[in-house]
Amino acid sequence: MTTAEAIQVPAVPDDIARQIVLPEGHHDDVPLFAAYRWLRENNPLGRVEVEGYDPVWLVSKHADIMEIERQPDVFTSGGGTDPGSHNPILQNQAGDAFTRSLLGGSLRVLDAVTYLDPPEHTxxxxxxTDWFRPANLKKWEDTVRGLAREAIGKSLHSGANDLDLVGDFALGFPLHVVMSLFGVPESDEPRMMALTQDFFGTADPDARRADVEELTPEAAARQWKAAIDDFYAYFDVLVEDRRKSPRDDLATIIACAKQENGEYYPKTFAYGWFVAIATAGHDTTSSTLSGTIEQLALHPELLTKVQQNPQLLPDLVNEGLRWSSPVKQFTRRATRDCTLRGRRISEGDRLMLLYQSANRDADVFDDPDTFRIERRPNRHIAFGYGPHMCIGQHLSKLELRVMFEELLPRIRSVEITGERRVVQTNFVGGLRKLPVRLELSS
Structure with missing residues (x-):
C-alpha cells in the first residue's frame, strides 16, 4: 500500500448502509444486490455508521478484499480481550457487549481459525490441512457418491416431486456427509441440523430458539452462545471417545491433535473445529446446491446444456458458488494506520468484507449479474482468500459435483411453484424455502 491523497466520493446513503449492515436488510436479496452495485460504482470503500453498530468500512470490490485478506498482519481477524479487539463476525454493539460479559471481556467466542491470527492460526x-487436500479427499469420493444416491432415493422418486427444495432435499445431504465423516450417528443428525440453523439464524425470526427472548438487542448473541454451548456438550463426548479409541477418521485427527509440547490441545480447540465444520461445512454447501438448482429451473436451457456436456459440471459448481456466495461477510480490524484505495484507514478501524458484492464485480466478471456456466476464468472468492481461505473448499466442491453428477442426468424438468424465501442474516445464508416441481426419470 502507498500513501495517497483522500479521494472525494459520495457519502454512502443511510438506506444503502442499513440494507447491508442490518440482518433484516438481507431478507430480500434483490435490493441487496442493487445496494452492492451502488457501492461498487459510487463509493467502493465507504465508511458508514448504522445506529447500534460500530462504525465500519464497507469493502465492496474484489481487488480490495484480496488486498486485505493477503495481509493478516495489517488487517487482523482474531478476537481478543484487549480494548481494541473486535468480533470477526459483525453483530450489534449490544451483542458484542453481551458476549464480553459472558467471556470476561473477550470476543473470542470459539477457539476456531475464524477467530485466530498467525502464528496461532497457522x-x-x-x-x-492434510486431510482436506484433494489427494486425500479422493479416497472419500465413493463414500460421498453413495450418500448422494441415498439422499436422492430418500427424498425423490421417479415422476413428479412437489417439495421444498431446501428443507426437503438440499439441507440434508451436506449435513449427512459431514456427520458421516465425523462418525456421528445418523439418529443424531436432526439435533445437528437444529443447532446449525440456530447458529446461522440468530437474526431470523423463523429460526429463533424458544429459550431466547425475542426482540432484545443482545438476542442474536444469546442464541449464538446457546447454540455453541449445545454443540460443546455434544462434541465433548466425541472428543473423549476418539482420545480413548482412535479411528481412521477426521474426528480422531482433530480430537487427538497435540501441541509442540506433546500435550493435547485444550478441548475447546477440538470443539472449535467441530463447530466450524458442522456449520460452515454444511450450510454453505446446501445454500449453493439449492441456489444453483434454482438457476437451472429459471434457465432450462442451461440444464439441457450441462446434461449434454457433463464435462461442464465443475464449471457449474464454480458458477453456483460465485452466484450464491453464502458467506456474505467477515470483518477485519486495522492494526495500524494505512491507505487503501486512496482512503485513510486508521488503526482500530473495522472493515466489513462483502464477498457477495466482490463476486459481482464487473472489473473481474463479464456480465456479472448473469448466471453463466461457461465462465472462464471464474475467479470467485466465495471461499475467501489468503490465509483464511476456507479449508473445506475442496470437500464442498466434491459434494456439489458428485450430487450434480447423480441428480442432473435424471431431471426431466424442474419448475419453481411458489414464493422463494431467504434466511434473514447478514452473515451466512441463502434460500430458506423454494417450492419446486422436480420431475425425474426412473
Missing part, C-alpha cells in the same frame, strides 16, 4: 489450521 498451527491450528495445520491440524487438519
Amino acid at each position: 498451527a491450528v489450521r495445520g491440524i487438519a
